[in-house]
Amino acid sequence: MTTAIGAPCQVERAYEDCRRIAAAHGRTYFLATRLLEPERRPAVHALYAFARLVDDIVDAADAPAHAEVSAARLDRIEHVLRARLVDAPVDDPDSEEDRVLLAAADTIRRYSIAAEHFWVFLDAMRMDIPGSPQYRDHYATMTELRGYMRGSAAAIGLQLLPVLGTVAATADAEPAAAALGEAFQLTNFLRDVAEDLDRGRVYLPADELAAFGVDTELLRECRATGNTDPRVRRALAHLIAVNRDLYRLATPGITLLVPRVRPAIRTAATLYSGILDEIERTDYAVFTRRAAVPQHRRLRVAAKEFVAR
Structure with a gap:
Protein backbone atom coordinates (compact mmCIF):
# COMPACT_ATOMS: atom_id res chain seq x y z
CA MET A 1 0.00 0.00 0.00
CA THR A 2 1.12 3.56 -0.62
CA THR A 3 -0.23 7.06 -0.20
CA ALA A 4 -1.07 9.63 -2.86
CA ILE A 5 2.44 10.82 -3.52
CA GLY A 6 5.27 8.33 -3.27
CA ALA A 7 8.95 8.68 -2.52
CA PRO A 8 10.92 11.14 -4.68
CA CYS A 9 12.49 8.31 -6.68
CA GLN A 10 9.03 6.86 -7.41
CA VAL A 11 7.71 10.20 -8.57
CA GLU A 12 10.79 10.81 -10.73
CA ARG A 13 10.38 7.42 -12.39
CA ALA A 14 6.68 8.11 -12.92
CA TYR A 15 7.41 11.37 -14.71
CA GLU A 16 10.06 9.70 -16.84
CA ASP A 17 7.47 7.13 -17.98
CA CYS A 18 5.16 10.00 -18.90
CA ARG A 19 7.92 11.71 -20.87
CA ARG A 20 8.56 8.53 -22.82
CA ILE A 21 4.85 8.10 -23.60
CA ALA A 22 4.58 11.71 -24.78
CA ALA A 23 7.67 11.38 -26.98
CA ALA A 24 6.41 8.14 -28.55
CA HIS A 25 2.78 9.10 -29.19
CA GLY A 26 2.38 12.88 -29.12
CA ARG A 27 4.92 14.17 -31.61
CA THR A 28 3.34 17.59 -32.08
CA TYR A 29 2.72 18.15 -28.38
CA PHE A 30 6.12 16.78 -27.40
CA LEU A 31 7.87 19.10 -29.84
CA ALA A 32 5.86 22.05 -28.52
CA THR A 33 6.77 21.24 -24.90
CA ARG A 34 10.45 21.64 -25.79
CA LEU A 35 9.69 25.37 -25.89
CA LEU A 36 8.45 25.36 -22.29
CA GLU A 37 10.59 26.03 -19.26
CA PRO A 38 12.16 22.71 -18.19
CA GLU A 39 10.35 22.70 -14.84
CA ARG A 40 6.93 22.81 -16.59
CA ARG A 41 7.58 19.99 -19.06
CA PRO A 42 7.09 17.02 -16.71
CA ALA A 43 3.61 18.21 -15.74
CA VAL A 44 2.59 18.56 -19.39
CA HIS A 45 3.98 15.09 -20.10
CA ALA A 46 2.00 13.72 -17.14
CA LEU A 47 -1.27 15.22 -18.34
CA TYR A 48 -0.65 13.94 -21.87
CA ALA A 49 0.20 10.45 -20.61
CA PHE A 50 -2.93 10.37 -18.44
CA ALA A 51 -5.13 11.28 -21.43
CA ARG A 52 -3.30 8.76 -23.62
CA LEU A 53 -3.70 6.01 -21.03
CA VAL A 54 -7.45 6.55 -20.87
CA ASP A 55 -7.73 6.85 -24.65
CA ASP A 56 -5.94 3.53 -25.18
CA ILE A 57 -8.27 1.84 -22.69
CA VAL A 58 -11.29 3.21 -24.53
CA ASP A 59 -9.90 2.10 -27.90
CA ALA A 60 -9.56 -1.44 -26.55
CA ALA A 61 -13.25 -1.39 -25.64
CA ASP A 62 -14.19 -1.66 -29.33
CA ALA A 63 -13.76 -5.42 -29.04
CA PRO A 64 -17.06 -6.62 -27.48
CA ALA A 65 -15.28 -8.89 -25.01
CA HIS A 66 -13.17 -5.98 -23.77
CA ALA A 67 -15.84 -3.33 -23.19
CA GLU A 68 -16.65 -4.48 -19.66
CA VAL A 69 -12.95 -4.70 -18.78
CA SER A 70 -12.35 -1.20 -20.15
CA ALA A 71 -15.23 0.23 -18.15
CA ALA A 72 -13.87 -1.39 -15.00
CA ARG A 73 -10.39 0.00 -15.70
CA LEU A 74 -11.76 3.51 -16.03
CA ASP A 75 -13.58 3.08 -12.74
CA ARG A 76 -10.34 1.93 -11.11
CA ILE A 77 -8.41 4.86 -12.58
CA GLU A 78 -10.91 7.30 -11.11
CA HIS A 79 -10.83 5.49 -7.77
CA VAL A 80 -7.02 5.49 -7.58
CA LEU A 81 -6.71 9.12 -8.65
CA ARG A 82 -9.32 10.27 -6.15
CA ALA A 83 -7.56 8.30 -3.40
CA ARG A 84 -4.14 9.73 -4.22
CA LEU A 85 -5.50 13.27 -4.13
CA VAL A 86 -6.64 12.84 -0.51
CA ASP A 87 -3.68 10.73 0.64
CA ALA A 88 -5.84 7.64 1.03
CA PRO A 89 -4.02 4.29 0.74
CA VAL A 90 -4.28 2.54 -2.62
CA ASP A 91 -3.01 -0.70 -4.11
CA ASP A 92 0.20 0.01 -5.99
CA PRO A 93 1.30 -2.83 -8.33
CA ASP A 94 4.02 -0.54 -9.79
CA SER A 95 2.66 -0.86 -13.30
CA GLU A 96 3.08 1.81 -15.96
CA GLU A 97 -0.60 2.67 -15.49
CA ASP A 98 -0.12 3.31 -11.79
CA ARG A 99 3.02 5.35 -12.40
CA VAL A 100 1.09 7.57 -14.83
CA LEU A 101 -1.59 8.04 -12.16
CA LEU A 102 1.10 8.89 -9.61
CA ALA A 103 2.55 11.58 -11.88
CA ALA A 104 -0.94 12.91 -12.69
CA ALA A 105 -1.83 13.16 -9.00
CA ASP A 106 1.45 14.90 -8.24
CA THR A 107 0.79 17.37 -11.07
CA ILE A 108 -2.77 18.07 -9.91
CA ARG A 109 -1.59 18.83 -6.40
CA ARG A 110 1.54 20.72 -7.40
CA TYR A 111 -0.37 23.11 -9.69
CA SER A 112 -3.71 23.16 -7.81
CA ILE A 113 -5.62 21.92 -10.86
CA ALA A 114 -9.36 21.53 -10.26
CA ALA A 115 -9.95 17.77 -10.03
CA GLU A 116 -13.38 18.25 -11.58
CA HIS A 117 -11.72 18.57 -14.99
CA PHE A 118 -10.52 14.96 -14.66
CA TRP A 119 -13.89 13.56 -13.63
CA VAL A 120 -15.58 15.37 -16.54
CA PHE A 121 -12.94 13.92 -18.88
CA LEU A 122 -13.48 10.38 -17.60
CA ASP A 123 -17.26 10.74 -17.95
CA ALA A 124 -16.81 11.76 -21.59
CA MET A 125 -14.57 8.75 -22.19
CA ARG A 126 -17.29 6.48 -20.84
CA MET A 127 -19.41 7.76 -23.73
CA ASP A 128 -17.01 5.87 -26.02
CA ILE A 129 -17.40 2.48 -24.34
CA PRO A 130 -20.02 0.22 -25.97
CA GLY A 131 -22.55 -1.07 -23.48
CA SER A 132 -22.05 1.74 -20.98
CA PRO A 133 -25.15 3.80 -20.12
CA GLN A 134 -23.48 6.90 -21.57
CA TYR A 135 -22.36 5.28 -24.87
Missing part, protein backbone atom coordinates in the same frame (compact mmCIF):
# COMPACT_ATOMS: atom_id res chain seq x y z
CA ARG A 136 -22.80 7.31 -28.06
CA ASP A 137 -21.66 6.30 -31.54
CA HIS A 138 -22.97 9.38 -33.36
CA TYR A 139 -24.00 12.97 -32.68
CA ALA A 140 -27.06 14.62 -34.20
CA THR A 141 -25.90 18.22 -33.90
CA MET A 142 -22.80 20.29 -33.26
CA THR A 143 -24.31 21.20 -29.89
CA GLU A 144 -24.40 17.49 -28.96
CA LEU A 145 -20.85 17.00 -30.22
CA ARG A 146 -19.59 19.99 -28.26
CA GLY A 147 -21.22 18.51 -25.17
CA TYR A 148 -18.98 15.49 -25.65
CA MET A 149 -15.95 17.65 -26.43
CA ARG A 150 -16.48 19.61 -23.21
CA GLY A 151 -15.17 16.54 -21.41
CA SER A 152 -12.97 14.94 -24.04
CA ALA A 153 -11.11 18.09 -25.09
CA ALA A 154 -12.05 21.35 -23.37
CA ALA A 155 -11.36 19.72 -20.00
CA ILE A 156 -7.80 18.96 -21.12
CA GLY A 157 -7.23 22.60 -22.01
CA LEU A 158 -8.50 23.56 -18.57
CA GLN A 159 -6.22 20.97 -16.93
CA LEU A 160 -3.21 22.50 -18.67
CA LEU A 161 -3.98 26.12 -17.88
CA PRO A 162 -2.63 26.19 -14.28
CA VAL A 163 0.54 24.42 -15.45
CA LEU A 164 1.17 26.94 -18.18
CA GLY A 165 0.41 29.97 -16.01
CA THR A 166 -1.48 33.16 -16.86
CA VAL A 167 -0.88 36.90 -16.60
CA ALA A 168 -4.56 37.46 -15.78
CA ALA A 169 -7.03 35.63 -13.58
CA THR A 170 -7.18 31.97 -14.59
CA ALA A 171 -10.94 32.27 -15.13
CA ASP A 172 -10.33 34.93 -17.81
CA ALA A 173 -8.20 32.52 -19.83
CA GLU A 174 -10.48 29.48 -19.47
CA PRO A 175 -12.83 30.15 -22.44
CA ALA A 176 -9.90 30.34 -24.86
CA ALA A 177 -8.22 27.29 -23.33
CA ALA A 178 -11.45 25.31 -23.69
CA ALA A 179 -11.85 26.50 -27.29
CA LEU A 180 -8.32 25.41 -28.17
CA GLY A 181 -8.96 21.97 -26.69
CA GLU A 182 -12.12 21.67 -28.80
CA ALA A 183 -10.25 22.89 -31.88
CA PHE A 184 -7.65 20.16 -31.46
CA GLN A 185 -10.35 17.54 -30.95
CA LEU A 186 -12.38 18.55 -34.01
CA THR A 187 -9.18 18.41 -36.07
CA ASN A 188 -8.75 14.83 -34.87
CA PHE A 189 -12.30 13.98 -35.91
CA LEU A 190 -11.79 15.40 -39.40
CA ARG A 191 -8.46 13.62 -39.80
CA ASP A 192 -9.71 10.29 -38.43
CA VAL A 193 -13.06 9.92 -40.22
CA ALA A 194 -12.03 6.59 -41.73
CA GLU A 195 -10.63 5.11 -38.52
CA ASP A 196 -13.73 6.14 -36.59
CA LEU A 197 -16.00 4.57 -39.24
CA ASP A 198 -14.06 1.33 -38.88
CA ARG A 199 -14.88 1.48 -35.16
CA GLY A 200 -18.58 2.07 -35.88
CA ARG A 201 -18.53 5.74 -34.90
CA VAL A 202 -19.11 9.09 -36.56
CA TYR A 203 -17.85 12.15 -34.69
CA LEU A 204 -19.12 14.69 -37.22
CA PRO A 205 -22.55 16.25 -36.56
CA ALA A 206 -25.26 14.56 -38.61
CA ASP A 207 -27.28 17.70 -39.31
CA GLU A 208 -24.29 19.56 -40.74
CA LEU A 209 -23.39 16.58 -42.92
CA ALA A 210 -27.02 16.30 -44.08
CA ALA A 211 -26.96 19.91 -45.27
CA PHE A 212 -24.55 18.70 -47.97
CA GLY A 213 -26.43 15.46 -48.72
CA VAL A 214 -24.11 13.30 -46.63
CA ASP A 215 -25.15 10.50 -44.29
CA THR A 216 -23.37 7.61 -42.61
CA GLU A 217 -24.03 5.27 -45.54
CA LEU A 218 -22.31 7.64 -47.95
CA LEU A 219 -19.33 7.92 -45.60
CA ARG A 220 -19.11 4.12 -45.48
CA GLU A 221 -19.26 3.96 -49.26
CA CYS A 222 -16.37 6.42 -49.46
CA ARG A 223 -14.43 4.29 -47.02
CA ALA A 224 -15.10 1.14 -49.03
CA THR A 225 -14.12 2.68 -52.37
CA GLY A 226 -11.39 5.00 -51.11
CA ASN A 227 -12.94 7.85 -53.07
CA THR A 228 -14.16 11.07 -51.46
CA ASP A 229 -17.59 11.88 -52.90
CA PRO A 230 -17.98 15.56 -53.94
CA ARG A 231 -20.76 15.96 -51.36
CA VAL A 232 -18.46 14.71 -48.63
CA ARG A 233 -15.70 16.99 -49.87
CA ARG A 234 -18.01 20.00 -49.53
CA ALA A 235 -19.12 18.90 -46.06
CA LEU A 236 -15.50 18.48 -44.93
CA ALA A 237 -14.62 21.91 -46.34
CA HIS A 238 -17.47 23.42 -44.29
CA LEU A 239 -16.41 21.67 -41.09
CA ILE A 240 -12.79 22.70 -41.63
CA ALA A 241 -14.02 26.30 -41.76
CA VAL A 242 -15.91 25.71 -38.49
CA ASN A 243 -12.74 24.22 -37.01
CA ARG A 244 -10.65 27.21 -38.05
CA ASP A 245 -13.16 29.50 -36.34
CA LEU A 246 -12.44 27.63 -33.09
CA TYR A 247 -8.70 28.21 -33.57
CA ARG A 248 -9.40 31.91 -34.18
CA LEU A 249 -11.51 32.07 -31.03
CA ALA A 250 -8.71 30.48 -29.03
CA THR A 251 -5.81 32.51 -30.43
CA PRO A 252 -6.34 35.74 -28.39
CA GLY A 253 -6.19 33.66 -25.22
CA ILE A 254 -2.53 32.86 -25.88
CA THR A 255 -1.66 36.43 -24.87
CA LEU A 256 -3.22 35.71 -21.46
CA LEU A 257 -0.58 33.06 -20.81
CA VAL A 258 2.74 33.91 -19.22
CA PRO A 259 5.13 35.09 -21.98
CA ARG A 260 7.52 32.15 -21.58
CA VAL A 261 4.93 29.54 -22.58
CA ARG A 262 3.27 31.40 -25.45
CA PRO A 263 5.66 30.09 -28.14
CA ALA A 264 4.89 26.48 -27.18
CA ILE A 265 1.13 26.97 -27.39
CA ARG A 266 1.38 28.93 -30.63
CA THR A 267 3.50 26.11 -32.03
CA ALA A 268 0.98 23.46 -30.99
CA ALA A 269 -1.92 25.47 -32.44
CA THR A 270 -0.09 26.20 -35.69
CA LEU A 271 1.00 22.61 -36.20
CA TYR A 272 -2.31 21.05 -35.29
CA SER A 273 -4.29 23.43 -37.46
CA GLY A 274 -1.78 22.53 -40.16
CA ILE A 275 -3.43 19.11 -40.31
CA LEU A 276 -6.43 20.90 -41.84
CA ASP A 277 -4.10 22.31 -44.51
CA GLU A 278 -2.88 18.78 -45.26
CA ILE A 279 -6.45 17.49 -45.61
CA GLU A 280 -7.13 20.22 -48.15
CA ARG A 281 -3.80 19.67 -49.91
CA THR A 282 -4.69 16.02 -50.53
CA ASP A 283 -8.14 16.98 -51.83
CA TYR A 284 -9.88 15.58 -48.73
CA ALA A 285 -8.50 12.07 -49.19
CA VAL A 286 -9.30 11.21 -45.56
CA PHE A 287 -10.54 7.73 -46.44
CA THR A 288 -7.21 6.48 -47.73
CA ARG A 289 -4.59 8.41 -45.75
CA ARG A 290 -4.07 9.98 -42.35
CA ALA A 291 -3.19 13.64 -42.78
CA ALA A 292 -0.02 14.66 -40.98
CA VAL A 293 2.13 17.78 -40.97
CA PRO A 294 5.50 16.93 -42.56
CA GLN A 295 8.43 16.80 -40.18
CA HIS A 296 10.30 19.58 -41.96
CA ARG A 297 7.35 21.92 -41.40
CA ARG A 298 7.01 20.91 -37.76
CA LEU A 299 10.68 21.64 -37.17
CA ARG A 300 10.53 24.93 -39.07
CA VAL A 301 7.54 26.20 -37.06
CA ALA A 302 9.14 25.19 -33.76
CA ALA A 303 12.47 26.76 -34.71
CA LYS A 304 10.75 30.03 -35.66
CA GLU A 305 9.04 30.24 -32.27
CA PHE A 306 12.26 29.30 -30.48
CA VAL A 307 14.14 32.14 -32.15
CA ALA A 308 11.31 34.65 -31.58
CA ARG A 309 10.74 33.92 -27.90
